[in-house]
Amino acid sequence: MAETSTIYVPVEKIGIRRRVSTTLAIIGNPNSGKSTLFNRLTGLRQTTANYPGVTVEKHSGTVQLESSAIELVDLPGIYCLGGHSADERIAVDVILGRMADTHAPSGLLMILDATQLYQGLYLLQQLMEMQVPIIVALTMTDVATAKGIDISIEVLQRQLGGIQIFPVVATTGRGLEALKTALESVAESAPPQVPESWPELSKTADRLIQQTSTPMQRIDVIQALLHPDSFHSKPLEQQLGSQFVTDSRYALFGVEPPQAVEARHRYQWVRTVLGEVQRQAPMLERFEAKTLRWLNRPWPATVLFFAVMALIFQAVFSWATPMMNGIDAAAATMSAWVAAHLPAGAISSFITDGVIAGVGSVVIFLPQILILFLFIIVLEDSGYLARAAFLMDRVMRSVGLSGQSVIPMLSSFACAVPAIMAARVISDRRARIATILAAPFMTCSARLPIYALLIAAFVPDESVGWLNLQGLVLLGLYLMGILGGLTTAWLLKRTALRGPKPDFAMALPEFRWPNLQTVSIKLMDRVRIFLRRAGTIIFVVAIIVWALAYFPRAGGIETGMQNAVLQVESTLTGAPLAEELLRIENEAAAAQLAQSFLGRAGKFIEPVFAPLGWDWRVSAAVIAGFPAREVVVAVMGTIYAVGDKAEVTSLVDKLRSATWPDGRPVFTLPMVLGLLLFYAWCLQCAATLAVIRRETNSWRWPIFAWTYMTVLGYTGALLIYQIGSRL
Template identity: 45%
Template sequence: MAVGLAQDKGVSAISKGAVALVGNPNTGKTTLFNALTGMSQRVGNFPGVTVERKSGYMQLAEESNTELVDLPGAYSLSAQSPDEMIAVDVLLGLLSDDVPIQGVIAVLDASNLKRNMYLVSQILELNLPLVVALNMSDVAQSSGISIDASALSQRLGVPVVPIQANRRIGLDGLKGALLDVLAQGKFEANLSLLPEAWRSQLRTAVDRLTGVSPGILIRALADSSGILLEKLVAHFGPDLGTSVKQLQADLGAGVSVADQEVELRYAWVDRVLEGALRDPEPMRVTQSDKIDRVVTHRFWGTLIFAGIMGIVFQSIFSWASPLMDLIDGRFGALGTWVATQMPEGALQSLVVDGIIAGVGGVVIFLPQICILFLFVSILEDCGYMARAAFLMDRLLTRCGLSGKSFIPMLSSFACAVPGVMATRTIEDRKDRIATMLVAPLMSCSARLPVYTIFIAAFIPDETWAGFGLQGITLFAMYGIGIVIAVPIAWIVKKTLLKGESTPFILELPSYKIPDVRTIFMRVYQSAGHFLERAGTLILAATIVMWALAYFPRPEALLDQQEQARMALQSQGATQEALDVLDGKLAGDLIAQSYLGTMGKAIEPVVRPLGWDWRIGMATLASFPAREVIVAVLGTIYSLGEVDAESASLRVALQQAMWTDGSRVFNIPVALSVMVFFALCAQCVSTLAVIQRETQSWRWPIVTFVYMTGLAYMCSFFTYQVGMLLGWG
């Protein structure tokens, strides 16, 4: 992959290929990527945040943009998990439709240099121009670690630049060094750590093959699973396969490159760092170790975790309500104003009852979404969430999952789509699929509006043992998914996906003061994502549901109403009496609408859950995306009411009646709706991403069927028990 820039150190030639950011997980690659490209990819203080290849452009020299590729973290080029495989594919040039890699920035955690150097030893064998960035130099410094960058650079034969990516310190030096190595063109693979016999054999073999570096051959030789070798042969041709066989024979029977490689590399790392790295007390007990003893303690740690989550859910209610009331009021006023500006008719109804009442009803939850993500990103960035993962490891392994399942499950509290993608860090395919099956049980942010609307309307605002009852209910809704995931995972691992769970060593990241920019970006992006859904998927669903609830409008009914109205007026009836009449018409119209007819048909199915046809239809409409229920209920009640000002959905729900005049909703009904939404697979995007990640329709179907069945059962149980307990 020579770029041949030696003749002209020119700018134009430099933009021929991409530069890849490679390094162990959680070393700050994405932070550096964002700093160099001005983009805002997701950053977090735990390993396995990036699971996809992402690219952007950085300005290396004047008037030239160079593509920069951010990769998932990898401990070694002997990929163990699908996310590590991505880094390997890119570095070895196996993605044929991809821009070739012309250089590499190895991002190392300076406070953990020894472990990070292993990967460097492998990259050095790849014939790729390389710059080593010593990131987290602030962390290293505060732990008293000192690194002689120039000595290291001399030993490695590549530039070594100390940086601090989160403060953008040292980036100019890094870019300069990168420009230099790119301009030097072809980089000679450094094979110094291999035994002389191997080296000469490798060189001879490489000479016979085109486009293959010694590093690629070593990767092929060290590949014990055979998967990488297969890919390499497909890419570089069958000659590579023959060479590998030949080499294996030449190196002698019983020599396992995979096994020996590890020892050789560790010995090399020790040699290279000798005298260049000064770590005064490598074994010291740090402040962070002391904190960890408490927060990862089986009992105290769990208590702290529950306490923190309790506070988070409580704050979601108490902090958000003033803002939500404000937005709610604004939308109410907007609806009333628009109604006075537009002639009465279908169009006015579409805008006021459909779009404003529906989409507006969802948008008011924005403050809660922001508060949720504010907490989540602070907890993640300071390093606490990785400790929570550690705490869960025991539980997860006991139910047959990998401890690595925690991070995907944690991500699923924001949204199951990145959660399912985060399972790429799990090596074992069965563990990976089992995690995907339970990840959507975690309450994502789309469920938050559903929970809070029903909680605000039906759970009394009282305190219980110092905690608000509403906060406790929300806590319980988040809890139910976790509690149910445990037996489900256990059953899945005992039946569909039998297999041993692999032990897992989570590397606990160091505690940090959370980065304001990272937190701001996370909250901002989540808010944007929420609003985008409201403006697209939910808007579309609302319009369809509005039309179904508005049409047909039988002439006979409207005429009857007109006559009744005139009769009342001629008798000098009060405005109140006229409103009652209008309300009745609105109710009759919606009952006769397409939606009403369908609703009546499905009512027997949802009746055992305590629901009326309106909740049934709104739930059915929410299968593509769960927030739709809030929008659809907003539309249904808005169409079924006369007075646009009482459009607050909360009040409408509280006042909803059965035909016999009794209230539709009580606490058991509200709980049964919430439980249904906590457990049901109402999200097309999640099912699609499971299909994509597993390359099979089987798993999205299994997910859908089991979650929907489970939701129905648990919802039924909740309603019936609630009624028995006399909460109705």
């Protein structure tokens, strides 16, 4: 009998996932260090989803504690509750447990930025009136100390009615353990005592609640009073009559906007508290601060902005090259290995021309997309995007938008989908829709593959002065995208979206070094999304296109080829024979492709695109790219690889040697430039259309955007080809 032995494993070595016992919501001002702290607390145990019915992303994660685990819901960064923006609405609904699929939080973790107590205390005061347990994490204490700001936490705590305050430095993790311990007991603590900064408002609210027949939450009554003519005020007005509510409002606020009166009352309280709590030591301005201040002066800041943009585009194109060459070589090696080890036929063709060529041609752009997203995320995390919005406000105003539209448009250079979602920070509805429709014009990362391919193949690698001609064409395409987007916004704001100019009020965060963890988590998120798309949609489209290009096989061509081979073998020998065999094989393959489903579709549509100088192959590739434009390169790879099975040459060489039946090259410079412009302006992305539909809540805008951009792309390509060919 075998002896049984006991193995002892320390508890911490077992990957225990403790059961989630409570839900807490984390809330704070924008740029208060909220995401950094959230990432620090939850690590990689987080998910991103959407709140049902609205477009605000829901981030939540799990915090593992000593004896339990807590679900932490990350609310959007806001300055006040109950405004008109979706972000502010969501915050209230989540806190009150009105959001489907989200547990009502048993308490709040409020992030208070030690360098921005002024705005932070404003929000905190509003939160305290909601009567839910709150603890406060005081972030950026290190930055505050460096700036000579001295904060007395004990006095602050007393001023806030005994609320628990934990100073933390999210970047280094200092103070995090104490905060975690406190998180376990938040739910048990009593809701805070409300500092009575404005007793009349609370009294009026309580009086109105007594008069309602169906009980209302106090916060809802307060919101109804503060926001006339909004969704907030309807339930109260239905119960008590709009005249009665209006009278109550007038007694409180007079003729001024309620929110303005609210701001005066609350900030008066905030200033009293700050006077007790905060001391500013006289400081000599340090060298970095002086430099930053100089860099924020009008001209240096503008020059810096364009330098940063130039650096990004330079990086995307030059830094990625070694990695891309590596991926290219790996794909070629794999194809060659498969071709050598499998008998020629459908399976070998499927693996080399379908799978490897299809997926490889997308994955090859991962390095560029990685670099682009890295820059956008770093700019966002360092607070520079807001600075860009400030600098570009004037330009945006000239097309009827505001600096707020700059952030979605800059993000759009990575991908239009998150960019269109980012447009929700724009409070003006018309400006928001105009921004949403302009965003898809910006050159997204999915356009880079086709740009890179065509530019590398057909634009000479020459220098013009100190600039590279290829780089110049690429820059031109980016500019054409910007021009298209801004013109579209300008036209819309003058016609369908005519209205008052949107205002522009935003806080400008200080420059801060981006946090490595936050940046890497966001970057991994983007890469995962890209690879999932490459692995699913693009893979499936590539396979379908391969099948459409491979089938049906015409038996006649096969026998014809075999006869021709027999014939030349009997008449020729040596090198001339090999050459002739290759020619026969290529012609047979081309004939097979021409009569395949894809070939027939391309030929069917060819007359439509013929005025643009596109043959049926280009037409077929363009058609296949409408669901997702990044497949175009994969489709071209498939089309040309299937048509030329002789050896593994790069797609560039194949495009260069593509000809019309009469021997003229297909890819002339005017045709290529037109094709590039078509890609710059055309909306070939089902995901973008879906997100426009969701964000505008109507089919009208996605249908308009698609039709408008397709017509614009076609016309642009037509003009360039027709004029260019005549020069």
